[in-house]
Amino acid sequence: MSALALEGVHKSFGANEVLRGIDLSLEEEEVVCLIGASGSGKSTLLRCVNLLEPLDAGRILLHGEEITRRGVDVNHIRQRIGIVFQAFNLFPHMTVLRNVMLGPREALKLGREEAEARALELLGRFGLADRRDDYPDRLSGGQQQRVAIVRALAMRPQLLLLDEVTSALDPELVGEVLNVIRELAEGGMTMLIATHEMGFAREVASRVCFLDAGLILEEGPPEEIFSHPKEPRTRQFLERIVQAGRL
């Protein structure tokens, strides 16, 4: 049984049909990278999986359970699916520690001590222990994004969605965030990652999906997609990326 399965997912914003029938499945501990031009629907796809956007058609299954059916407890589903955004979206009025503890405390209903222990353990693991009492805006972009990842991990999700988590970072800060993701991949975290970092996708992904105009046009192991793309549009896209110096 797949950890995550999307079947014929459609999503429109008004007349703009952003996802036009997405079929995709992830096995347990698999890392799948979504690549594609800006506006191809990567973020929308991730938001749909997290139930932040309702579908127009199709289904999404998490470990065989349909999470898009009517009457599902969305809060409970979201507790099992972590998402990290491009712009971090940390809570600016809370310290790092409180940012990380909020979910475990208020959604998982853990006791203060247990939530704090869990948060501190994760912050320590990712080199953020001495930042626990800082407000987010005191941190560098890389640190903020690592806190955002820790905040998602504190829920012990079965699946982690990452939406271009390095795009808002200065180049010298990208590495520290990628290292965290690399470590998570090695630890067996199931992840669906939208990214413009082709080198990174090539390295961590077990599979790469090329998203074009709301469809997965081509998918396969990274070396295949990056070295021998079949579809002309995939080739075009990768050529543009190479020209931009990102591969």
Add this chain to the structure above:
Amino acid sequence: MASEGDRRPDLEVEARRSRLLGGLSLEAEGARGVAIALLSTALFLTVIVVAISQSPGWPEVHRVFFGWHDITSTFPEIARAFVLNVKIFVVCEVFILVFALLIAVLRSLPGPVFFPLRALAIIYTDLARGVPTILVIALLGFGAPALQLQGVPTSRVFWAGVGLVLIYSGYVAEVYRAGIESVHPSQEAAARSLGLSRAKALRFVILPQAVRRVIPPLLNDFIGLQKDTALVGTLGVIEAFNQSQIDANATFTFGSYLAAAVLFVAITIPLARFTDVLIARDRRRRQASGAFA
């Protein structure tokens, strides 16, 4: 989507500082700046005083409004009456802050299911802000006790207070709403993505940020409410304004009005300065932590 990480804290802080110099703070200007400020203020005041005291009507105005004896002799009585204004202000404010928040939250409920509640909240705020306060106070203050309903208070002060709460909640709800809407939707998305219910996202993530941002305009409404407690006097209740009117009628001068004005100002000006202090402190705290949202 603009990324929060792109903003440069140091630039923001600089921009704030230069804005500060346009305000009351003179520290950065040094001793010379203070001297210039004092001199220009003195000059300015002298011009005004000379202009007024040279006007033809001044002696009469001076006698009627500024009779020192009229002011001081009526002051204690008015001050005693003023206690009621302060009480009304404090009690009403508490209810307003809670009630208005409820209305603002109702108005921000999403989806078609909540349409009736949203509509109700909109109608309410429109009415509350559209009807003259004095009318509502008269209607409730005279009307409600006249109903003589069992278990319903008959005190005019009580009903005037209800009127003030109803009116001011309309304004304060709008202030809250502006605050709620100023919090970027991505904050709610982040909270919901953790599995928090909408109510919890509101309580822990959106409202704390929203309320912080609207403290200055909230305090502005406090100041307005403190002034409007004088309207309760129109019901014949003895509060500062009514008392000063009684005194004015007795002495045929308006010195008592000035006494009442001094009392109101004694509350509202500190409130205004307190607003500034809160804003400054919030700014300092954010600068200390390098924060600036």
